Structures are given as structure tokens and as C-alpha cells.
Amino acid sequence: MRTTVVQEIELERFDVLKIQSIDTVSQSFNARCLVRLRLIGAKARREAFVTFKDGRATESVEWFARQIEPYNSFEHDSCKLIDEKPKITDAGDDLLIQLRFEGRFYQPMRLHAFPFDSQELRIEFLILCRVDGPVPAKVIVSPGVESSLVDRGFAPRFQWQPTGGVHCFVDEHKANGRIFPKFGATARVARKSRFYVTNVALPTAVFSGLAFTLFAAQPSEPLERLSVAFTLLLTMAAYKITVAGMIPQAVSYETLLDQFLLCNFFLLVAMAVVSALLPQVGHDAEDLADRVCLALLGAVWCLIQAWFVAKAWSRKD
Known part of the structure; x- marks a missing residue:
């Protein structure tokens, strides 16, 4: 029997730990980030988080954590999970999923104003579980979300400078009539002209x-x-x-x-x-x-x- 309970997920933390390079020719940038999600009220279902079809097959929350993948990776395998597996901890009745990703992200860039241009760098993630699937999920940005761009991790500081902070967002991805939750963060950088x-x-x-x-x-x-x-x-x-x-x-x-x-x-x-x-x-x-x-x-x-x-x-x- 399939569950119809919508799992509420809060984006609690998004840190851009490192930006190694920004390439306006290939329209990409290399970055490392840390993401922490709070699964509201999911502790009691940790080992049977997802129930498939007639109820005979179940998966733990660890399986669900592995369904979170980079959405705008430059190539198929250009972004990878740094840790061997996602870190999952208890937080009262909730569960916290912490992931660290590193890789090359695709980012369309507008160069009309070069060399006085600024670019928005987006890191986006997709949860590969349909909103009407075995574990329908709704992602929201926590009111107390923590987000930052680590200053010492910004490598191209001689060509670019960060302007403003890191802003988190949630969205949906539609593909072939199916809808998947999507979330991410943006950071804006300005070129040193x-x-x-x-x-x-x-x-x-x-x-x-x-x-x-x-x-x-x-x-x-x-x-x-x-x-x-x-x-x-x-x-x-x-x-x-x-x-x-x-x-x-x-x-x-x-x-x-x-x-x-x-x-x-x-x-x-x-x-x-x-x-x-x-x-x-x-x-x-x-x-x-x-x-x-x-x-x-x-x-x-x-x-x-x-x-x-x-x-x-x-x-x-």
C-alpha cells in the first residue's frame, strides 16, 4: 500500500565551501558545497521511509538521501558526493541529511557588459522522487536557513569578487508529465575590470x-x-x-x-x-x-x- 503522506523537507543550510574557477568560455564553474536538509517527523520511519507498490518492498531514509543529485552538473559525472555516503543524524523527531558535493556546474553567462559584467552562479539539486510517487516530498526553505560563501574558499579572487551573500530557493522540475522537487542556492560575482x-x-x-x-x-x-x-x-x-x-x-x-x-x-x-x-x-x-x-x-x-x-x-x- 502506497503512502500518501507528503514528506515536508526544510532546506536548513547551504554553504558554498569553495569556488575554484569560473570559466565564461565553457559557461561553467567549479565549486564545493555543503547541504543540510531536515526531514520533518521522519525519525520514526527511518528504516521504512519509503513503501513501494503493494507494501512488500521498503527502503530506508539512506536510500532517499541517495536520490538527491546535482541538477546542473556540466557533464554527467562532473559532480560527485565527497563523502562515501550521506550523513544522517537524529534531531528530535526529525532527521537531518547532510551532503557535500564537489564538481563542475553548468551556468549560462551573459557577457554583453564585459568587462563590467556580473554573473549569477547557481548550484541546483534534484530529488529523484516524483511529487506523486511513493514518497511525495515538499521542499521549503527554512525561515532560519544558514547560507554562506566561505571567503577563503573563493579562489578566483583576483578576477572576480563576490557581491552579496548566498540565496537559497526551491522549485520544481517538470519532465514528461512528471514533477520532481528541486532546490539550490545562488551567489553573484562581479568581474574585476x-x-x-x-x-x-x-x-x-x-x-x-x-x-x-x-x-x-x-x-x-x-x-x-x-x-x-x-x-x-x-x-x-x-x-x-x-x-x-x-x-x-x-x-x-x-x-x-x-x-x-x-x-x-x-x-x-x-x-x-x-x-x-x-x-x-x-x-x-x-x-x-x-x-x-x-x-x-x-x-x-x-x-x-x-x-x-x-x-x-x-x-x-
């Missing part, structure tokens, strides 16, 4: 700013101006190739840093085009056209830099 600003964005802004030195040559001497423009274009292209390994490449859209680099690159292209066309306007209008182009291109350069700084400032807020 100083490396990318000083090694990529700042040199690019300097290269495009140096291009204005071509206006020191007379507009009637386009070869001198074009020489400066093409030299800086080649310098920027070579620098872009050099720093390509520093920025994410496995995304099908432009990040904020990509847009900034492209804007500065096309500004240099515009200067080269202007230098080639100015002699065609005639000697009388040449000086006026030169000053107008200098003012317009200078305004565009200032707008590009101001836009990038404003984006960076807004992301930090």
Missing part, C-alpha cells in the same frame, strides 16, 4: 587619440596624414590580435569592450578617409573643411570615451 581597462581599453583610446596628430600636417599633404593614419591602424590591429586571448571569444555577439574597440577603429578609418578627400574640396575651402573635420572627429572621439566611461560607471552602480 581593472586589468581589461588598463591593458585593452586605455591603450586603444590612446591610439585613436594620437591619430589627431595627423592634423598637424597641411591638408594639402595627404600622404603625410595617411602615413600617420595607416601606421596607427596597423598598430591597433596588431594590438587587437595580441590581446585577443584576454577577452572572451566564444560568444556570437559583441561585448561592451568589442563595441568600444570597433568604435575607435572606425574613427581611425574615418580620419584616413578625410585625409584622402580633403585635397579634393579645393584650396579656398580646404582650411575651413579641415577645421570642421577636426572639430567633428574630436567630438566623436570624446563621445566614444564618455560613453564607455558612463557604461562602466552604471554597471558598477
Whole structure:
């Protein structure tokens, strides 16, 4: 005879013990966590926690504990239970299940704001017992839930910094008409952008700013101006190739840093085009056209830099 009593489970503790690495290219991170669940009123049924079909087959709470598996593991066996078996202890009329998992978790990451992006890291677990099965379970977050991210266990501290604490949640997973309980926790981390600003964005802004030195040559001497423009274009292209390994490449859209680099690159292209066309306007209008182009291109350069700084400032807020 199948039981119809819904087992209430409280998520009592969720500690992220370690985050070893965060990989935005493979969309994954390596972490270790500790989970503690309280099974309300389950002590009396410890050895006969689950009854199957006609009542002739039963399983203990240890069997139930082994049905808790990582939901968003990167690969099938990339997340494993650290201990040989789950730790189960008595707590009055309740039972406590404590598990420690370690492995690689899959996490979709949005890099539109790179290098000023922040990412939400989710660790999710699934209880492989249907809500309408032999042991229907309802998971809730305990009002006094303990959750933390151990500071000394955060390895990528030179590239990322935690923002806020660890937040627990419960949910349901639906598959082929069946519903399974799901729970987990999230932690948000923000990228430290100083490396990318000083090694990529700042040199690019300097290269495009140096291009204005071509206006020191007379507009009637386009070869001198074009020489400066093409030299800086080649310098920027070579620098872009050099720093390509520093920025994410496995995304099908432009990040904020990509847009900034492209804007500065096309500004240099515009200067080269202007230098080639100015002699065609005639000697009388040449000086006026030169000053107008200098003012317009200078305004565009200032707008590009101001836009990038404003984006960076807004992301930090």
C-alpha cells in the first residue's frame, strides 16, 4: 500500500565551501558545497521511509538521501558526493541529511557588459522522487536557513569578487508529465575590470587619440596624414590580435569592450578617409573643411570615451 503522506523537507543550510574557477568560455564553474536538509517527523520511519507498490518492498531514509543529485552538473559525472555516503543524524523527531558535493556546474553567462559584467552562479539539486510517487516530498526553505560563501574558499579572487551573500530557493522540475522537487542556492560575482581597462581599453583610446596628430600636417599633404593614419591602424590591429586571448571569444555577439574597440577603429578609418578627400574640396575651402573635420572627429572621439566611461560607471552602480 502506497503512502500518501507528503514528506515536508526544510532546506536548513547551504554553504558554498569553495569556488575554484569560473570559466565564461565553457559557461561553467567549479565549486564545493555543503547541504543540510531536515526531514520533518521522519525519525520514526527511518528504516521504512519509503513503501513501494503493494507494501512488500521498503527502503530506508539512506536510500532517499541517495536520490538527491546535482541538477546542473556540466557533464554527467562532473559532480560527485565527497563523502562515501550521506550523513544522517537524529534531531528530535526529525532527521537531518547532510551532503557535500564537489564538481563542475553548468551556468549560462551573459557577457554583453564585459568587462563590467556580473554573473549569477547557481548550484541546483534534484530529488529523484516524483511529487506523486511513493514518497511525495515538499521542499521549503527554512525561515532560519544558514547560507554562506566561505571567503577563503573563493579562489578566483583576483578576477572576480563576490557581491552579496548566498540565496537559497526551491522549485520544481517538470519532465514528461512528471514533477520532481528541486532546490539550490545562488551567489553573484562581479568581474574585476581593472586589468581589461588598463591593458585593452586605455591603450586603444590612446591610439585613436594620437591619430589627431595627423592634423598637424597641411591638408594639402595627404600622404603625410595617411602615413600617420595607416601606421596607427596597423598598430591597433596588431594590438587587437595580441590581446585577443584576454577577452572572451566564444560568444556570437559583441561585448561592451568589442563595441568600444570597433568604435575607435572606425574613427581611425574615418580620419584616413578625410585625409584622402580633403585635397579634393579645393584650396579656398580646404582650411575651413579641415577645421570642421577636426572639430567633428574630436567630438566623436570624446563621445566614444564618455560613453564607455558612463557604461562602466552604471554597471558598477
